[in-house]
Amino acid sequence: MKYFDYAATCPLDKDAAEVYVKAATEYYGNTRSLHDIGSQANELLENCRREIAQLLGVVKEGIYFTSGGSEGNFLAIHALLSAKKGKHIITGIAEHSSITSTIEKLTEEQQYEVTALPFNQQGHIDIEQLRNAIRKDTALICIQHGNPEIGTKQPIEEIGWLAKEKDILVHSDCVQSFGKTDLQRVAQSVDSLSISGHKFYGPKGTGAVYIHPRLNWNGYYPNASHEKGFRPGTLNVxxxxxxxxxxxxxxxxxxxxxxxxxxxxxxxxxxxxxIKNQFVVYKTDDSLQLPSTIGMRVLGIEGQWMMLECNRYGFAISTGSACQTGMKSSSKTMMALGVSGKMAKEFIRISFGLETTKEDAKELGESIVKIVQTTHNTNPV
Structure with missing residues (x-):
């Protein structure tokens, strides 16, 4: 089976696996313990904090380790809202479910109001539409950097400038883009961002959040003792x-x-x-595209059928974000692009990894051609 679903998750890097075993057997102390074994684990933890901060071009005091992107998004949103007055949030239709579910909870329990923005035809949030959505009580703009289904990158720097001008905080889910593009300018444009280890060959159940140290925030969990109160629970060093x-x-x-x-x-x-006239690829300019992710529709063929046929041919692809798999609703990205009904259900996602070869990509393309021609009964191979 050849794997083309790296946007969902990546295999664990071998060097990372070796480090895990070494740290688990030699740095096993609780970082909150005051004895030497705990201090050794804490020193390793702080070295990791410095390294992640350096990659993002931020200060280590703003880095908090989490169990992944979903927890990071949840905690970062709550932290930012605790630091800012206002009951209005601007977000995007295509945000990850961890964002949308957190915001839905805020609307139900704390009476926040939400404006969810669509994409333009290039798969981007329109800056003027965003500007027009801002209200006097807007507290937070929450826009994902890299889309997990079509790979478009949002203009976070421009969004950050606008938010700063209006005194609004910005959170960006950078789970899909960390490790695929330099995020230092993005990190300097936002008040918080989240990343997830398994998207860049780290272990599952790991992640980090950056929150600008200037913010005076309160943690979601009362009396949490780890990560300066950002989250509870012993850290998996x-x-x-x-x-x-x-x-x-x-x-x-x-x-x-x-x-x-x-x-x-x-x-x-x-x-x-x-089959060039029988498919549509959703993309943007190269400078704002994650090339590892291809979101497309094969006209007249349901995405789930195409995924199963590719699986039969020996290729693992997906029908979109793994967090949406099994849900009856259409892809959020298709909804954001204004694609609905049967057309939205034609969507499939191809995502490449470091192990993918040119021959693998060619073979997948040729197999999809065979599937289309056979399914449409046109020049069957």
Whole structure:
């Protein structure tokens, strides 16, 4: 089986796995313990904090380790809202479920009002539409950086400038883009962001949040003693160490990996040339596109059917964000783009990883051509 679902999760990097075992057997102390074994674990934890902060170009005092992107988004939103008056939130229709569910909870329990913005045809939040949505009581703008289904990157720097001008806080879910593009300018444009280890070859159940140290926030959980009150629970230091190693490795080859993904993208799309009038790819300009993610529709073929057929041919693809799998509703990204009904259900996602070869991408494209031609009974191969 050849894997094309890296946007859902990645295999654990071998060096990261070795670090996990070493840390779990040699740095097993609780970081809150005052004895030497606890102090050794805490020192390792703080080294990881410094490294993640350096990759993001921020100060380590703003880094908090979490169990992943969902927890990070939940806690960051609550922290920012505790630091800012106002009952209005601006977000996007295509946000991750951890964002939308958190905001829904806020509307039900604390009477926040929400404006959810669509995408334009390039898969972006329109800045003028965002500007027009701002109210006097707008406290937070919550926009994901990298879309998990079509790979478009939102203009977070521009959004940050606008928010600063209006004295509004900004949170950005950077789970899909961390490790695929340099986030230092993004990190300097927001008040908080979240990342998740398993999206860049770290272990599952790891992540981090950056919150600007200037903010005076309150944690969601009362009397939490870990991470300066940001979250409760003993930290998984071995997993955090492994995540940090994985992050360092992908950042060392950021440009090289970017070129690799573009080559794979071009190879895959070229292989679809025989059915060029039978599919639609959702994309934007190269500078605002994560090349590792291709979101597309094969006209007249339901995405789930295409996914199952690809699986039969030996390729693992998806029908969109893993967090939406099994739900009856259409892809949030398709909804944000104004695509609905049967057309929305045609959506599939192809996502490449470091292990994907040019030949793999070509073979997948050729297999999709065979599936389409056979299904449509046109020039069956």
């Amino acid at each position: 071995p997993a955090i160490a492994a995540m940090t190693v994985a992050a360092q490795k992908v950042y060392q080859k950021l440009d090289q990996n970017h070129s690799h993904y573009y080559l794979l993208r071009e190879t895959f799309l070229n292989a679809l040339e025989p």
